[in-house]
Amino acid sequence: MKAKLYTANRMFTGIIEEMAEIVSLSENKLTLSRPDSFSDVAIGSSIAVAGVCLSAIDRTRDSMTFDVVGETLRKTTLGSLQPGARVNLERALPANGRFDGHIVQGHAEGVGEVTGVKQDGEWTLLTVTLPKDVLPYVVSKGSLAIDGVSLTIAEKGVQSCTVALIPHTMAHTTLGVLREGDAVNIETDILGRYIHSMASGNHEA
Structure with missing residues (x-):
């Protein structure tokens, strides 16, 4: 081939x-x-x-x-x-493809740990403890990829964040079977990382 x-x-x-x-x-x-x-x-x-x-x-x-x-x-x-x-x-997204979600590079920056799975009506609230070095790039209502799934951060804690999962995401991705203690791949928003790098003057970040 x-x-x-x-x-x-x-x-x-x-x-x-x-x-x-x-x-x-x-x-x-x-x-x-x-x-x-x-x-x-x-x-x-x-x-x-x-x-x-x-x-x-x-x-x-x-x-x-x-x-x-x-x-x-x-x-x-x-x-x-x-x-x-x-x-x-x-x-990978083709050049003429429809752009949904957010920019995901497929470069996982670390591994997080599921610390909470809670039902809230039809939604599921998933809380993940994050690696320390990705925390500066995580903001409330910003984007985050968990095991490759584009998600919006509902709430940011001191060392964690919570995302709300709709029934479709629960049914059609592996996030639907996650339990407390499970490990997940984390990738923060590349645009947020660029902005943080420029604002901090660390242009090699």
Whole structure:
């Protein structure tokens, strides 16, 4: 199969398209089941897997395989997931694609811990304790990606934030099965990080 050549960074929106099951994870290679709607995935395709941008290195009718470097396994939840676990999937946004959600790079900045799951009518309030180094970029009513899902921050605490999940998100992403103590990948809003960097004078942040 001929590989695609990519020359630009890929971007996602945090609008999850499908979920897939982990088939295997060994020798820095991750194999997932391939949803029928992902029939256009080719070698070199960029896909956000649980919020982590990975490039496909092989595909079959039923599966997709990705290279995963050791640092990614150590610094995200991917290294701790077991076969049978489900992950969120989103293909990279095409140049002429409709932009929903917010800009998501697929560069998880750290791992958060679920510390609260509370029902509030039809909504579910999810509270996550955040890594200390991402807290400066988290603001109330701002955007945050949790396991690749674009969400609006309902409330920011001292070391945590709370987001409100609608029934569709609960039913069609892995956030619907989260429980207290679960680990999740966190990516803050790149625009917020740029603004914070310029305001602080730290242009290398």
